[in-house]
Amino acid sequence: MKPNEQNFSKSRRLKNQIKAVVTNPYNVIVLVAIILLTYLIVFPLVDMLATTFKLAQRDLRSVPGGVAGEFTFYYWQRLLASDMSMNLLIKPLMNSLVIGAGVSVCAITLGSVLAWLMVRSDLPFKPFFSLAVIIPYMIPSWVKSQAWLSMFKTPRVGGAPGFVASIMLKAGMSTETIETVLAPIAYGQIAVIIVLTLHYYAYTYLLVSAALNSINSELEEMGEIQGASKGLILRKITLPLVLPAMLSAVILTFSKAIGTFGTINYLGSPVNFRTLSSELYSNNRSQNTQTAFAMAILMICIASLSVFINQRLIGSRKSYATIGGKGGRSTPIGLAGWKPLITLVLIVFFIVGIIMPVMILIVESCMMTEGTYSLSNFTLYYWIGEGNPNIMEGVPGIFKNSNFKLSLWNSLKLTFVNGVFGTIFGQMLGYICAKGRGTFHGRLVEQLVFIPYLIPSVAFGGIYLSMFSKDQTIFGVTLIPALYGTFALLTLTSVVKHLPFASRAGTSNMMQISGELEEAAAIEGAGFFQRFVKIVFPLSKGGFISGFMLIFVSIMKELDLIILIMTPTTTTLPYLAFQYQNQNCPQASDCVAIVMFSIVFLVYALANIFGDADLAKSMAG
Amino acid sequence: MSKIVLTNVDKFYGKNHVLKNLNLTIEDGDFMTLLGPSGCGKTTTLRVVSGLEKPQNGSIHMDGKEIVNAAEAYFAPPSQRNLNLVFQSYALWPHMTVFDNVSFGLKIRKESSDVIAKKVASALERMQIGEYAKRYPTELSGGQQQRVAIARAIVSEPRLLLLDEPLSNLDAKLRVDMRSELKRLHHETGTTIIYVTHDQVEALTMSTRIALYRKGELVQVAPPLELYDNPCNLYTADFIGNPSINFIKGAAQVTEDGMTVDSAMGQVTFARADMTPQAPKSGRVEVTLGLRPEQLTISRTRDDEHRVEAHVYSGMPAGSETLVTVRVGGALVTVKELGSTHYGSDETVYLSFNAKKANVFDTASENLIKYCV
Numbered sequence: 001m002k003p004n005e006q007n008f009s010k011s012r013r014l015k016n017q018i019k020a021v022v023t024n025p026y027n028v029i030v031l032v033a034i035i036l037l038t039y040l041i042v043f044p045l046v047d048m049l050a051t052t053f054k055l056a057q058r059d060l061r062s063v064p065g066g067v068a069g070e071f072t073f074y075y076w077q078r079l080l081a082s083d084m085s086m087n088l089l090i091k092p093l094m095n096s097l098v099i100g101a102g103v104s105v106c107a108i109t110l111g112s113v114l115a116w117l118m119v120r121s122d123l124p125f126k127p128f129f130s131l132a133v134i135i136p137y138m139i140p141s142w143v144k145s146q147a148w149l150s151m152f153k154t155p156r157v158g159g160a161p162g163f164v165a166s167i168m169l170k171a172g173m174s175t176e177t178i179e180t181v182l183a184p185i186a187y188g189q190i191a192v193i194i195v196l197t198l199h200y201y202a203y204t205y206l207l208v209s210a211a212l213n214s215i216n217s218e219l220e221e222m223g224e225i226q227g228a229s230k231g232l233i234l235r236k237i238t239l240p241l242v243l244p245a246m247l248s249a250v251i252l253t254f255s256k257a258i259g260t261f262g263t264i265n266y267l268g269s270p271v272n273f274r275t276l277s278s279e280l281y282s283n284n285r286s287q288n289t290q291t292a293f294a295m296a297i298l299m300i301c302i303a304s305l306s307v308f309i310n311q312r313l314i315g316s317r318k319s320y321a322t323i324g325g326k327g328g329r330s331t332p333i334g335l336a337g338w339k340p341l342i343t344l345v346l347i348v349f350f351i352v353g354i355i356m357p358v359m360i361l362i363v364e365s366c367m368m369t370e371g372t373y374s375l376s377n378f379t380l381y382y383w384i385g386e387g388n389p390n391i392m393e394g395v396p397g398i399f400k401n402s403n404f405k406l407s408l409w410n411s412l413k414l415t416f417v418n419g420v421f422g423t424i425f426g427q428m429l430g431y432i433c434a435k436g437r438g439t440f441h442g443r444l445v446e447q448l449v450f451i452p453y454l455i456p457s458v459a460f461g462g463i464y465l466s467m468f469s470k471d472q473t474i475f476g477v478t479l480i481p482a483l484y485g486t487f488a489l490l491t492l493t494s495v496v497k498h499l500p501f502a503s504r505a506g507t508s509n510m511m512q513i514s515g516e517l518e519e520a521a522a523i524e525g526a527g528f529f530q531r532f533v534k535i536v537f538p539l540s541k542g543g544f545i546s547g548f549m550l551i552f553v554s555i556m557k558e559l560d561l562i563i564l565i566m567t568p569t570t571t572t573l574p575y576l577a578f579q580y581q582n583q584n585c586p587q588a589s590d591c592v593a594i595v596m597f598s599i600v601f602l603v604y605a606l607a608n609i610f611g612d613a614d615l616a617k618s619m620a621g
Numbered sequence: 622m623s624k625i626v627l628t629n630v631d632k633f634y635g636k637n638h639v640l641k642n643l644n645l646t647i648e649d650g651d652f653m654t655l656l657g658p659s660g661c662g663k664t665t666t667l668r669v670v671s672g673l674e675k676p677q678n679g680s681i682h683m684d685g686k687e688i689v690n691a692a693e694a695y696f697a698p699p700s701q702r703n704l705n706l707v708f709q710s711y712a713l714w715p716h717m718t719v720f721d722n723v724s725f726g727l728k729i730r731k732e733s734s735d736v737i738a739k740k741v742a743s744a745l746e747r748m749q750i751g752e753y754a755k756r757y758p759t760e761l762s763g764g765q766q767q768r769v770a771i772a773r774a775i776v777s778e779p780r781l782l783l784l785d786e787p788l789s790n791l792d793a794k795l796r797v798d799m800r801s802e803l804k805r806l807h808h809e810t811g812t813t814i815i816y817v818t819h820d821q822v823e824a825l826t827m828s829t830r831i832a833l834y835r836k837g838e839l840v841q842v843a844p845p846l847e848l849y850d851n852p853c854n855l856y857t858a859d860f861i862g863n864p865s866i867n868f869i870k871g872a873a874q875v876t877e878d879g880m881t882v883d884s885a886m887g888q889v890t891f892a893r894a895d896m897t898p899q900a901p902k903s904g905r906v907e908v909t910l911g912l913r914p915e916q917l918t919i920s921r922t923r924d925d926e927h928r929v930e931a932h933v934y935s936g937m938p939a940g941s942e943t944l945v946t947v948r949v950g951g952a953l954v955t956v957k958e959l960g961s962t963h964y965g966s967d968e969t970v971y972l973s974f975n976a977k978k979a980n981v982f983d984t985a986s987e988n989l990i991k992y993c994v
């Protein structure tokens with residue numbers, strides 16, 4: 001027993017403790033953050049889970065003696081253990097897993113090879129390649145699917161033939177032959193995997209190249225001095241060091257691929273290829289909310305499992321890259337005789353995989369009827385046409401179209417508002433995560449913020465739609481009025497869904513600011529807000545800009561997330577394109593996609609030139 | 622210019638007990654060095670004093686005023702403690718010029734701009750970096766950054782200056798220069814300084830007092846020379862001094878008059894008057910002789926009957942001095958000799974030492990039982 005333990009005042013202790021908590025703005029911010037995150041993330045999740053156990057009015061007939069709103073296992077039983085399970089769950093689930101695994105393997109391989117070539121080899125034209133390589137990130141996957149269809153569409157399934165089919169027709173092949181040859185490529189599993197690979201390899205590329213950049217080439221040179229061959233060095237030194245980055249790319253790709261919906265809708269639906277996410281969408285659309293949510297929960301479980309496995313695999317290796325990241329010297333590795341061949345392959349890859357889709361879209365947007373490749377068929381109608389009752393039911397070209405103007409305005413408004421709020425919240429949460437490393441509240445915030453990442457976009461939109469369609473009340477006081485059909489709901493959904501990315505960007509940004517810089521200011525007497533304004537903010541400006549850009553790009557092309565929330569007045573560009581495509585007017589859809597892509601590209605270029613911002617910086621960390 | 626008293630301070634990081642019931646008094650005007658191997662709690666002590674860390678137990682008083690009372694959860698914020706800190710990393714704000722870095726605290730305290738200009742100029746002048754006021758930290762060398770960090774810390778004339786391994790990032794020559802400058806700074810300002818280092822030479826050359834740590838506990842607090850001459854136990858003896866002290870195992874017969882020690886260094890008798898209170902009163906004890914390399918003399922001839930025979934293991938002449946490692950019995954002993962002499966390997970030499978200067982430790986308790994006088 002220490003002497004000072006007997007004589008102290010308990011009331012003074014309590015007073016001091018309360019004072020310390022209340023007068024520290026950091027604590028207040030953490031508290032507000034935790035309350036908000038719980039309300040916006042945990043509540044919806046619990047609400048979703050509860051919904052799957054509650055009998056809906058419309059299903060009363062299927063459940064003898066059931067009472068609406070009562071507890072039931074009906075939906076889970078129907079999904080997991082009934083005659084319908086096979087069609088409702090097992091098949092789509094298998095398809096989802098095949099897509100997820102296939103895309104992961106292909107995208108990781110492609111992305112890692114490209115990253116290595118770009119960072120560590122003496123490949124020529126690097127500046128050009130390194131720009132070309134991230135363009136796919138800026139083209140949404142549904143636009144790529146559209147391009148894929150324009151290329152390979154067969155004449156039988158809905159409307160005009162694609163580019164390849166037209167050539168084959170001209171060559172005198174029969175429709176049946178074309179169908180048998182082209183259909184397996186044009187639609188279904190293979191098509192989805194290829195298109196998604198071309199989309200998601202960018203994630204691997206960004207993460208792995210960041211990791212490779214941080215490896216001191218002396219580590220590889222040491223291997224060379226020991227007499228190891230290039231292949232051995234790659235396998236025994238380089239690969240293990242970037243493995244953590246590759247594994248995080250795997251979960252990112254896997255969970256995105258199984259959650260994707262747009263591509264499945266474009267490329268899968270013609271041959272009735274369904275995945276969990278497309279089932280989820282159609283169930284949600286047809287008011288089968290309970291089944292849709294049960295599926296969403298299964299998808300969350302799959303995503304959580306993949307994250308868990310990933311964490312077990314990475315374990316203590318997580319910090320490799322930073323340990324090696326001290327010395328910045330990097331000597332490129334010679335490709336020797338392979339150089340011309342590899343360069344050629346890459347150029348072909350970029351032409352076929354990146355430039356061609358864009359070109360196809362541009363060409364197709366200027367064709368009166370698709371699939372007819374003659375000069376007389378070219379027109380700017382879909383861009384600037386006045387509205388001809390014979391074409392597209394009289395809908396005018398997009399620049400004359402009030403729908404388009406509204407969508408453009410909505411998209412810009414949404415991305416801008418989201419970019420601003422998302423970045424601010426992201427950086428604040430990042431600050432909490434970075435400063436609270438190892439503490440309970442730090443971990444809690446980190447975990448809470450991560451949850452939206454696990455929820456498939458379509459399902460996330462569904463939850464918010466059902467939750468905020470009615471007034472949100474607490475003890476009879478209306479906190480938030482019903483938001484259905486409002487811009488606010490769109491904003492809220494997008495901001496929360498993108499929090500994991502935004503706060504990750506924020507965390508890695510804040511981690512770069514040494515705690516001592518703030519402590520030095522604290523010793524000088526600067527309060528919390530003074531420190532934030534004078535030290536933290538000026539030092540993290542670059543991160544703010546790249547965080548903003550990341551959110552901007554990602555929301556501008558977002559379709560899956562907001563597709564369920566859309567109402568005629570809140571339409572955005574991706575949704576408009578989606579609508580045109582479903583109305584069988586791909587040209588107009590192409591026009592919209594091109595406009596959207598141009599905006600994304602422009603913003604990226606501006607941010608790069610003025611902000612010195614880097615996508616990879618906010619992705620890694 | 623202030624006295625700091627730490628009483629029963631405990632600090633945990635999770636389950637890791639970093640400071641264990643620490644009691645330390647730093648007198649007004651002291652240059653107190655916290656010394657110890659890395660991870661022993663010296664920087665934590667500094668951070669607890671600065672207010673950046675909150676200890677779980679104990680209290681801290683500054684000039685009689687309570688600044689920490691863990692039992693009542695009272696922790697005065699760092700800015701109210703009238704102290705300043707120089708970080709090991711310097712922690713200069715990279716987006717501010719040298720002037721802005723140094724004037725930051727004064728601006729926070731809303732001093733008038735002419736006062737700020739005058740104080741900053743004087744601090745920069747004192748650190749001899751007046752011409753760099755408009756530069757950014759990245760445009761300065763490591764030594765200059767170090768000076769900016771110190772200028773920033775002294776500009777507000779704190780009563781207590783905390784320095785956390787400030788010289789560890791400098792090259793060897795600059796480090797020696799900065800040592801004398803810090804000592805001069807202490808002399809001119811009279812500020813109480815707490816200085817953290819793991820470098821015993823820095824500690825011995827600069828401090829008025831040294832607090833030696835081991836695993837979160839204080840081992841000995843004493844002026845540098847006392848620490849060097851009479852380390853309280855084997856740990857301190859081994860930590861302080863470069864080259865290290867020689868330990869030679871032996872057995873002692875203790876009587877009321879003193880003790881007689883038999884070891885590889887021959888038989889030596891010590892008087893009771895030179896022995897510490899911890900020394901046993903009588904009986905046989907296992908002891909360890911502590912002999913500083915410079916207390917041993919080496920000779921090629923046996924000119925004295927007390928000299929013991931030894932064989933040269935290696936000789937290392939270094940200009941002003943020569944270090945010779947010799948084998949005596951089973952032990953390797955280092956001898957420091959002024960001037961430069963060449964000894965061949967395996968050459969037979971003879972050693973002797975002044976018994977008055979030798980330390981004797983109880984091997985079992987590791988405590989000092991005979992002073993160096």
